Amino acid sequence: MADNAEDDDWFFDSVTRYKQLYMYNLQYPVTALDWINTNCVCVATRGRPTHHELSELSLPEKLCTSEDLALSKNRDFQVLSGGFSSSEICDIKHIPGTRLICSSSKKGEGHVDVLKLGSLHTDLIEVDRKLKNKKPKGSWSLIAVQDQNHVIFGSHGDNLCCGDVMTTDVLQDTCECSMTDKISSMRNVHPHTVCCCLTDGKILNWDKRENTPNVFDTGCDHSVQWTMDLLGNDMIQLSSRGHVQWIDMRKPNQAIYLNNTGLSTNDAQFLRIHLKRQNGSPDQYSISGFDGNVYLYSRQSQTPLFVHEGHARNSSGDPSEVKVVTHLHHPMECVILSAATDGSIHAWRQT
Template sequence: MEVSEFDDILDDWFIESLKTYKDLHVYQLEHPTQVIEWTSGKTVCVAGYSPSRNEILELRLPLKLYADENKGLCAERDFKVAHGGFTDSPVRRLKHIPGTRCVVTNDGLTSDLQLWELGGDDSDVIRRTGSVKGGRSASESGSRIAARLSSPPQVLHGAQSSDVQLTEVASGKTLYRLAETDSADLLSSLQFVNDTVFLAGCCNGRVYVADTRKPGAPQLSPPPPSSGESSLWWTDVSASPHVSSCRVVRLSSAGRAVVSDLRNPGEAVSQAQLDVQTRCCGLDDVSVSWAPALKDCVSVSGFSGVVQLYSTSTWRIEPQDARPLFQHRGHAVSSQQNDDGVPASVTSHVWHPERPRTLLSAASDGSVHVWDWVDPDR
């Protein structure tokens, strides 16, 4: 693309963004990240994933984002590095343990976890403090990690459905294991629904729902009926104080999204064919997520340099084509193409836990954006 043509596209998008975003802030990392994890309402952790030495950073979001009035008078408009450290391995997964200043990471190469202390007022250094042994010595894609508020701190982790376990961080003691299953399904997601119930989503579309208080067999739901495609599947469950009102969304690498009730994940409530650029995807490429503070809204990234938001309120049981409610094109538009002609792709995105329309996203060019989008229907 010619420089002048690129500048024109960037200028057009910038003018458009004045109407489509309430807030938009851009930050550039030295190396791209695949993880964005909230450590508080105003700070996030990111980390590099190159094969060699990588940074782990805790970033403080721009103060201007939180200024309710007179935003133009707020001097702090940029991200700030609050704490930082280094690791000699990639960081493919990172999870903050609620109620602590600790994060847990996985390198995507083994099922073992690494423990890190984020530092505090007396230190700006993120340092490694220990490790947690995984269920296997090797793994195809490393362990998935989930954490909840507990005392003492605990983490749920596993690479396959057959080796999911709950571990006490300080002692390394195994508190729970997922009951033996008929097969060792590779996991694409692992998350707590409430204090005891968790969901394990598998890359073949299967879903396990289990309770850490009950040693019996988990509830197993089959993958959505096949339409002839051989797909990877990614899963997310909506946040709710009551399990009965939680919903599961499964997204295939062919762009098919299926919504179901957590009490019966095997039966579709609604489904749609999303308007995504389907391509050959890896297990760590794509992400689908329910909005925590916005009803019936899911976000999708990893198919391209765009983050898409969809309203599921109009989806029906019969499959239909769905158009995005909103698209964040900032990473695709603002990045120059690489030498090999491949544009930047989104590597991670996450919703703000409290602000309904605020998201963070990162891309393969090292860019990190925080944006508050304007609902076009309001």
């Protein structure tokens, strides 16, 4: 248990540190998150060995708008639809403009399920079809959405597949690629290209119009594990030793910003970094996966602008054992959604 006096201080300080702070406890820990629209999120949780939940949740109305709503009847997450999976879901992506999501699970052998969210006729989330990986390697696939009809999925450099969500056909793949390294993160660049960060920090770019992906080195330390995020030409990488490097993709061999956060972890499975647009351009970034906190930084600073400590401070158990498993920035508002290993999920906007 955290020290009660310190907890009280944190709660009192939160009144001035947050514009909004909503803290909820789910029955099971979150394993994956993705936005469905500006008001709703899809949440996967780890439950019993063969019984894992998938839910479509609406967020509190006051949190999802920059307008000052003096009175709001909706101050809680509302379950809009839900379903179950026999295997723990590790990645989910919503297909924009549809009521479809794609999911990848631990026992899915790298294949991807296409699920229908609830409708006017049912509140169940159900598997509708499956995209099969042409070279399954026993690992779950990361997913990047290209458009309403196409997704790219895979776990390694040599098993990326571009699948048609409607027909389930695999249209292109990298099965002949010699780069067999495992992928830690994947981002869509434009309708033809996906960018992947390999676990050793190398970057793989795959243009679907070409058979062979392009692999390049950003000059990072390959002895540690890395993840990344990408917005336009701005790419940012984070290592398991807490090192950050910001790269202009037009000059990928030269970092334009370096930072040593002083954080470190031996378990990189929850390592996350996200770029955030500030006044139209990426200027801030957030990181998590080292402990029970989410850290927000600016490119103009080496120290955090803000630290969300709520998961550790509000934990009913040992706060040192709580770890943030993932976090997301709201598509429009300055809101962050974060989830931790103790089942807590927080939605917050700092002052």
